[in-house]
Amino acid sequence: MSSRVDLKELIEALAGAVIDAQDRIEQHQIAKLGQYFDEDNRPRTVVMRLPSMQPDAEPGTEDLYRAPLLG
Secondary structure (H helix, E strand, C coil): CCCCCCHHHHHHHHHHHHHHHHHHHHHHHHHHHHCCECCCCCECEEEEEEECCCCCCCCCCEEEEEEECCC
8 A cells, every 4th residue: 555745745854864864974973083082172192203303313313203193
């Protein structure tokens, strides 16, 4: 048994589904983005040791560089 659906109702239902899906995607993206920041909203970083590029650095000297996880 099939029932007829008014075109306006179908369009409204589709529009509502699209809006709901977009909202869910936005919430998911916000939650994922939050993983890259600490409780003080500073970016989470990884510390890397790199050869020093300072002009007066001795051979083998390293500098620490904090690279954000989100780039």
